[in-house]
Amino acid sequence: MTAILLVPGLLCSEEIFAPQLPTLWPHGPVAIANTLAGETMAEIAARILKDAPPRFALAGVSMGGYLAFEILRQAAERVEKLALICTSARPDAPEQTAARRKMLDQARAVGFERFLNLGADALTHPRASRVKTESF
Structure with a gap:
């Protein structure tokens, strides 16, 4: 089973993913990233990676998608799958x-x-x- 890491958007709490959790749990352990630890995208992504499993499927919503791109920049080898929702690839x-x-x-x-x-x-x-x- 692949671990799943969900990254919420700006001013979103883990509650944003509550409706999806029952559907995701059968596919692997689910973690929701803390996006409040750090001042820059690079710092927040580094903190997320510190707490993340060794390999995972990554999903980012809005600003969480920006962080997903930064996570890929820092540790692409750890990301098995990627889902980007309502986000942009532009800085x-x-x-x-x-x-x-x-x-x-x-x-x-x-x-x-x-x-x-x-x-x-x-x-x-x-x-x-x-x-x-x-x-x-």
Whole structure:
């Protein structure tokens, strides 16, 4: 069985993968990467690799896909399979990196759940139904 490593996107917790876990478990052990340990993509990827199994199937969502590319750069020989979901192969422009850092700083300052509730309107389409984090 192949170990499976899931990498969530920016401001996502492990909860994003909860619906998929029962389907994935029969295929191998599943781990969800910690994307909060490090300041740069290279540092975060190195930390993920430190905690990862020797070989694994890798799936990254959004910013998790950026990290998947960095994991491949650092240790391609450890990745058996790759799934990229809603991500880009292009690096961030400096403005995108600055905006991402600002968002993370704000989330750290007020707390993750409060930040999500305060910022949900900016992250969702106006016609989308709003789900508060407490429902998870």
